[in-house]
Structures are given as C-alpha cells and as structure tokens.
Amino acid sequence: MHRLAIALLLIGGAGTAQAAGIRCDGGLVDRGDLQIEVLDACGEPDFRDDWAAGSLPAGVVAPDVTQWTYNFGRGNLLYILRFRNGRVIGIDNDGYGFDADNTSEDCGPTDIVPGMTKYRLLSACGSPAQRDSRVVLRSSRHFRYGVAEQIRRETWIYNFGSRRLLRKVILENGRVVRIDTDNRGFD
CATH class of the missing domain: 3.30.1450 (Beta-lactamase Inhibitory Protein; Chain:B, domain 1)
Known part of the structure; x- marks a missing residue:
C-alpha cells in the first residue's frame, strides 16, 4: 500500500496550493523538517529534482534547492516539497495524484x-x-x-x-x- 497523505491546511494559490503540512504513514511533515525526517515519515519520493545554483555573477551566492514529489495515487493529493540546506522550505500540492503504472x-x-x-x-x-x-x-x-x-x-x-x-x-x-x-x- 502506497503512503497515504492528508492535507492539514490548504491556502489558495495559483496553479498549486500551499499546504501547511502533510501526514504520511510515518508521521507529520512540516516546514523546517530535515530531509532525513521526511524520508522517515514518507519514504522515498516518487521524483527528485535538484536545482544546482550554477554559475552566477561574481559575488552572488544562490543556495542549491531540491524538490521532491510524492504521488500518493489516484484520489489522493500529489505533494511537492522544496528543500534548501536540507530543510523543508515549502510544501505545495499539485492536484490529485495518479497511478504511475498506468x-x-x-x-x-x-x-x-x-x-x-x-x-x-x-x-x-x-x-x-x-x-x-x-x-x-x-x-x-x-x-x-x-x-x-x-x-x-x-x-x-x-x-x-x-x-x-x-x-x-x-x-x-x-x-x-x-x-x-x-x-x-x-x-
């Protein structure tokens, strides 16, 4: 059985909605949590996307950002978690999930x-x-x-x-x- 997520609080947004937190089989995930805590609560994400800072003008420091997507399947919300410096900085939902096999x-x-x-x-x-x-x-x-x-x-x-x-x-x-x-x- 794939992990079950329930939005605790949704705040309207354009394209996606920001979620205050999500509940996975292993516990609650919220802003400020470490990546290792998210892995413990929700398991491996369905998709990882690392945004390396790349080359920017001299003197400009931009941190790396990592984005994880959790697809909890049809009938459940799909969540996107953004991390900076190993901590959750944002949680959005992207509508309903889908059967990845189909x-x-x-x-x-x-x-x-x-x-x-x-x-x-x-x-x-x-x-x-x-x-x-x-x-x-x-x-x-x-x-x-x-x-x-x-x-x-x-x-x-x-x-x-x-x-x-x-x-x-x-x-x-x-x-x-x-x-x-x-x-x-x-x-």
Whole structure:
C-alpha cells in the first residue's frame, strides 16, 4: 500500500496550493523538517529534482534547492516539497495524484500544457529528446536594492515524428511556462 497523505491546511494559490503540512504513514511533515525526517515519515519520493545554483555573477551566492514529489495515487493529493540546506522550505500540492503504472506512452503535442509540473510532464511524455538547463536571475521590483529571484530555466525538446513540429518546452523551477514550435520533427 502506497503512503497515504492528508492535507492539514490548504491556502489558495495559483496553479498549486500551499499546504501547511502533510501526514504520511510515518508521521507529520512540516516546514523546517530535515530531509532525513521526511524520508522517515514518507519514504522515498516518487521524483527528485535538484536545482544546482550554477554559475552566477561574481559575488552572488544562490543556495542549491531540491524538490521532491510524492504521488500518493489516484484520489489522493500529489505533494511537492522544496528543500534548501536540507530543510523543508515549502510544501505545495499539485492536484490529485495518479497511478504511475498506468501513464500513457501516447503523449502528443497537445498533452503538454503551461502550468504542468516536471513530474507530470515526465510521467505523461517521458524524457525529452534534448534538454538544456541554466540558472538565471530575474529582477524583482526591489532589484535596485540587490534583490533578485533565482530561476532554474530548462529547455526541453520533444520530437513527435516527421508529421509534426518539434516542441520546445520551457520550464521554470520545475513547471512548464511556455511551449514553442520549432523545425519539423523526424522519425
């Protein structure tokens, strides 16, 4: 039996909802918990995504971020936990989970939509034919005071065959933000 999760408190958000904590078979997980405590309570995540800081301008220090996804199956919420320095800094839910064994291998261009998480994209369409990743800084309204947001931007290329155009999928911090077309695909 896969782990059972129950949201304790949900706060509305765009695309995902922030959860105050989750309950797994092994106990409660909340912000501030260590990765080892999460592993003890919930077991291994279904998906791990490490966001290395990469190369940034001189003097800019950006911590590594790790994101774990727990898919508790159909009828239960799918949770995304973000870690910085080995501690939970955020817990979001990404709608309902799904049976990972029953994912479709018949992914088409219209199955990729903005807002989709990296885990859902990989589960639906598999690995891309090509990928590129970089860390960029996006200025905020406080940029003149030295505040900028670190963004992990990935470009994934999917080839759906010679009858379709290649799809260039742009992900930021593990979520699809844009889908472009490119040259004709190939078999």
